[in-house]
Amino acid sequence: MLDIAQSLGAGFATALTPLYLYYALLGTILGTITGVLPGLGPLGAMAILLGFTLTMDPTGAMILFAGIYYGAMYGGSTTSILLNIPGEAASVVTCIDGYKMTQKGRGGAALTIAAVGSFIAGTISILGLIVVALFLSDIALRFGPPEFLAIGVAGLILLMRLTGGPLLQSLIMILVGMALATVGVDFLTGLERFTYGIAELGQGLEFLPVAMGVFGIAEVLTTVQDRQVPRKVGRVSMKELLPTRTEWKRSVPPMLRGSGLGFLLGLVPGPSPVIATFTSYIVEKKISRRPEEFGHGAIEAVAGPEAANNAAVGGAYVPLFALGIPFTPAMAVVLGALMLHGLTPGPNLIRAQADLFWAVIASMYIGNLMLLLLNLPLVNVFVSILRIPRHILLPTIVLICLVGVYSVNASPLDLLLLAIFGFVGYVLREVGFQPAPLILAMVIGPMIETSLRQSLSITGGNLADIVFRPICLTMYAIASLAFVVPLALRWFPRARPAAPGVPDRAADDV
Amino acid sequence: MTATRDRLQVAAAVALLAFALVYFLSALPLSMGTPGRPGPGLVPAVIGGLLVLCTSAHLVHTLRRSRPRPAADTAAPARRNRLAIVGILASTIVYPLILEPLKFLLATAAVAFVMLVLLSPGRPIFSLFLALGMAVTFFVVFSRLLGVALPGGALEHLVFQIVR
Numbered sequence: 001m002l003d004i005a006q007s008l009g010a011g012f013a014t015a016l017t018p019l020y021l022y023y024a025l026l027g028t029i030l031g032t033i034t035g036v037l038p039g040l041g042p043l044g045a046m047a048i049l050l051g052f053t054l055t056m057d058p059t060g061a062m063i064l065f066a067g068i069y070y071g072a073m074y075g076g077s078t079t080s081i082l083l084n085i086p087g088e089a090a091s092v093v094t095c096i097d098g099y100k101m102t103q104k105g106r107g108g109a110a111l112t113i114a115a116v117g118s119f120i121a122g123t124i125s126i127l128g129l130i131v132v133a134l135f136l137s138d139i140a141l142r143f144g145p146p147e148f149l150a151i152g153v154a155g156l157i158l159l160m161r162l163t164g165g166p167l168l169q170s171l172i173m174i175l176v177g178m179a180l181a182t183v184g185v186d187f188l189t190g191l192e193r194f195t196y197g198i199a200e201l202g203q204g205l206e207f208l209p210v211a212m213g214v215f216g217i218a219e220v221l222t223t224v225q226d227r228q229v230p231r232k233v234g235r236v237s238m239k240e241l242l243p244t245r246t247e248w249k250r251s252v253p254p255m256l257r258g259s260g261l262g263f264l265l266g267l268v269p270g271p272s273p274v275i276a277t278f279t280s281y282i283v284e285k286k287i288s289r290r291p292e293e294f295g296h297g298a299i300e301a302v303a304g305p306e307a308a309n310n311a312a313v314g315g316a317y318v319p320l321f322a323l324g325i326p327f328t329p330a331m332a333v334v335l336g337a338l339m340l341h342g343l344t345p346g347p348n349l350i351r352a353q354a355d356l357f358w359a360v361i362a363s364m365y366i367g368n369l370m371l372l373l374l375n376l377p378l379v380n381v382f383v384s385i386l387r388i389p390r391h392i393l394l395p396t397i398v399l400i401c402l403v404g405v406y407s408v409n410a411s412p413l414d415l416l417l418l419a420i421f422g423f424v425g426y427v428l429r430e431v432g433f434q435p436a437p438l439i440l441a442m443v444i445g446p447m448i449e450t451s452l453r454q455s456l457s458i459t460g461g462n463l464a465d466i467v468f469r470p471i472c473l474t475m476y477a478i479a480s481l482a483f484v485v486p487l488a489l490r491w492f493p494r495a496r497p498a499a500p501g502v503p504d505r506a507a508d509d510v
Numbered sequence: 511m512t513a514t515r516d517r518l519q520v521a522a523a524v525a526l527l528a529f530a531l532v533y534f535l536s537a538l539p540l541s542m543g544t545p546g547r548p549g550p551g552l553v554p555a556v557i558g559g560l561l562v563l564c565t566s567a568h569l570v571h572t573l574r575r576s577r578p579r580p581a582a583d584t585a586a587p588a589r590r591n592r593l594a595i596v597g598i599l600a601s602t603i604v605y606p607l608i609l610e611p612l613k614f615l616l617a618t619a620a621v622a623f624v625m626l627v628l629l630s631p632g633r634p635i636f637s638l639f640l641a642l643g644m645a646v647t648f649f650v651v652f653s654r655l656l657g658v659a660l661p662g663g664a665l666e667h668l669v670f671q672i673v674r
Contacts, residue, residue, distance in 0.1 A: 055657050168568055175561040179533050186550035193550055194536055224594045391629035395622050399648055402605050407658040415606035423599055431522040449553045461545025
């Protein structure tokens with residue numbers, strides 16, 4: 001316990017240095033802007049900025065990304081509540097009652113409750129992240145290749161089930177992602193695979209142009225074809241931001257429930273912040289004494305989901321830090337950033353890079369505090385971002401992608417890959433595919449291949465030795481259940497619970 | 511679903527199957543190894559095989575779904591800015607080709623100008639100045655503030671001297 005306190009203290013000492021404070025502030029501001037702008041989610045922002053993090057040290061890059069992730073959750077609630085425009089998928093639920101509150105003249109109070117709820121959830125989830133990540137990484141140090149194989153496979157299957165779209169399409173995206181990950185020199189034998197004589201492909205497909213293409217350029221192309229609806233952007237006075245005593249009283253229990261629920265759901269592969277908000281909404285409505293108010297401006301329906309989506313962010317960091325496995329597409333980008341900086345993700349990361357881990361944890365708390373202190377007074381500034389004309393915003397994003405990719409290797413091939421994957425990502429979205437599983441599979445794919453080949457070598461090719469281990473069996477059982485239960489529910493439709501669906505592009509956003 | 515969307519769905523399904531077949535066939539010559547010593551071709555072959563199966567099933571499903579539509583459906587007004595989409599994509603492809611010869615400022619301004627004109631036609635002079643402004647801003651932010659090495663010539667040197 002003392003060790004944790006000392007490490008956390010050292011983390012705060014690092015995170016409070018001017019440079020890291022600047023990165024945290026920059027991340028939270030960029031994240032908030034990302035959250036405010038419809039279409040561009042935290043994942044897109046992280047992918048776009050991935051290249052520029054190379055000019056920072058790994059700790060700075062992680063602090064920036066954490067700020068973006070949290071900031072996007074805060075920013076998304078602002079436009080949901082004031083304008084009925086969900087800036088990102090995890091804020092869709094907030095629109096329902098948040099905007100109704102605005103129509104009743106209580107939009108300012110809803111914003112404050114959302115911000116305070118997010119802060120409380122952020123704090124709780126950071127504590128959860130410390131405890132669970134340390135515990136899990138201790139256990140994971142004893143994992144062998146079969147366990148990592150099982151976790152990777154189960155993670156991809158759960159992701160396939162939870163991302164929303166048709167199962168076959170998700171499976172195709174995962175397989176395409178894994179196929180792309182096999183391009184380049186085979187790490188065990190040194191043989192080239194799928195390079196077709198192009199020397200630059202020997203190092204494999206760069207993650208950066210693929211991620212920026214699929215999420216940055218493709219997002220721009222998708223937005224170009226949407227008709228721009230002129231928005232009337234109003235103002236909120238400081239006086240309106242104060243909730244009444246009754247509103248506070250009604251909000252605190254949903255905030256705490258949402259925090260716990262969000263953190264736990266954040267541990268599950270898939271678009272966890274989105275799922276957490278929907279689950280929190282359902283739970284709050286079920287246990288509320290005034291369920292009839294839901295959908296008409298119930299403060300609980302803002303407090304719970306807003307806390308849940310922020311808490312899920314903390315939960316999503318657990319598998320990344322403890323196992324080195326990203327369970328959400330945004331975490332795949334964070335993992336990509338770690339690898340670009342030459343760090344090896346895995347259960348040893350927390351110990352080998354203790355300074356980084358604790359500084360990021362501390363910066364998460366600082367970032368949350370910054371968001372609470374800055375976002376409410378600056379709410380009108382952030383909302384006014386929606387006034388930026390689309391014909392200026394979109395070319396700016398394209399230029400950031402181009403310069404970002406070029407800045408890493410100064411490689412024309414990377415820029416070509418950016419264009420190709422931008423087009424591929426755009427077409428995939430157009431025909432109803434979600435490209436997020438592709439990116440996640442591209443990151444997890446090499447780990448799965450390594451673990452499988454190492455497992456086969458260790459066991460002499462005995463599959464039973466690979467599967468029949470306690471952790472592996474549990475993982476495969478969870479994966480099988482994830483496959484079977486939805487099919488059973490389809491065959492017996494009466495058993496299907498009535499719940500709002502996850503938005504189609506949820507996985508793309510988070 | 512419009513006829514155009516149907517065609518796009520089918521084209522995408524065919525492209526995915528083609529990718530799967532090329533990948534699978536390229537994986538087959540790689541060494542599969544033995545169960546106890548798996549070679550570099552094992553995982554790609556499994557992925558390729560599954561990919562061929564899944565993309566074939568997807569193509570069949572797509573073809574079944576895309577049936578001839580009534581004329582009114584196909585004539586539905588499409589709110590699309592195809593020219594802008596093609597232009598932006600072309601800009602990203604052309605950019606690496608012109609970056610070295612034109613250097614950062616001119617290449618970036620040219621690409622920005624094309625995109626601005628495509629997205630907001632009718633104001634070319636404004637777009638030109640905006641594109642130049644964007645290029646200079648990007649150069650200053652990324653080269654000066656973030657330390658990114660960008661291809662530079664006389665113009666870049668001049669801007670560098672001014673903002674120093």
